[in-house]
Amino acid sequence: WFAHAAVGAAVAVPATLAWLVACCGGMRLLAAIPAPARLACTAAVGAGAAWAACLPLRMLGLDAGDPINVEAMVGAGALLGAVVYHWLELRVRATLPAATEAGLIELQSRVQPHFLFNTLNTAIALVRVDPSRAEEVLEDLSELFRAALGALEGDSTLGEEIRLARLYLAIEGMRFGKRLEVEWDVEDAVADARVPPLLLQPLVENAVRHGVEPNDEGGRLQIRARVRNGRAWLPVVNSVGAPGPAGHGIGLVSSRERLRLM
Numbered sequence: 001w002f003a004h005a006a007v008g009a010a011v012a013v014p015a016t017l018a019w020l021v022a023c024c025g026g027m028r029l030l031a032a033i034p035a036p037a038r039l040a041c042t043a044a045v046g047a048g049a050a051w052a053a054c055l056p057l058r059m060l061g062l063d064a065g066d067p068i069n070v071e072a073m074v075g076a077g078a079l080l081g082a083v084v085y086h087w088l089e090l091r092v093r094a095t096l097p098a099a100t101e102a103g104l105i106e107l108q109s110r111v112q113p114h115f116l117f118n119t120l121n122t123a124i125a126l127v128r129v130d131p132s133r134a135e136e137v138l139e140d141l142s143e144l145f146r147a148a149l150g151a152l153e154g155d156s157t158l159g160e161e162i163r164l165a166r167l168y169l170a171i172e173g174m175r176f177g178k179r180l181e182v183e184w185d186v187e188d189a190v191a192d193a194r195v196p197p198l199l200l201q202p203l204v205e206n207a208v209r210h211g212v213e214p215n216d217e218g219g220r221l222q223i224r225a226r227v228r229n230g231r232a233w234l235p236v237v238n239s240v241g242a243p244g245p246a247g248h249g250i251g252l253v254s255s256r257e258r259l260r261l262m
Helices: 002-025 027-031 035-060 070-129 131-149 158-179 201-211 250-261
Strands: 180-186 219-228 231-233 236-238
Touching (some): 027 035, 158 219, 201 219
Parallel strands (some): 180 219
Antiparallel strands (some): 219 231, 219 236
């Protein structure tokens, strides 16, 4: 019995380790193919790992008294590879919604105070510079506050995010006057794309803060929106002049991570 167990372990342990290493190393490749193809690949890796693990024993003649059934080993490796990988996928799928929702809430709670702080500073600056226009700005500002306070509730659309960005840039336009030049080029087809709330806002804020505010002559923003191959493309481009203070990177990091989680 001990001899049988030793031979079985000599095949199973290295085959299992080889399968785990191969599947972990190829995670990105596996994620890029459909589910049936993933199962087929993991089964093929299991079969190959089992076959490779049988070779040393046969070469050393350790199975002379009781020859290894290679076909059975390869079949068992393929079956176990597919079954274990499918179980791992089911386990990840069961925990993913809760983890994703928690991650989104945490990231959006970071953006919220950052966004509100910037808009408050804008309002204060406008009240000091031109009190007569402050009342006109407060309506747009209240709409932005409403969006920020509801940023943790579900997702948004790109059309809504573009509308809020226009409100924000209208307020900044009153503060900077001719120093801020904005060019919009938006296709209607992008309006229904689902995105995390306040996704565009940090990008627009960064463009104003780093591309316009530090420069006495102002700057230019270009915001485009296109549909290409079923995806929404939204580049935000700003002119670059005198270097300003470095930011903390919260807006860009959180936007990228919230998109990935969604």
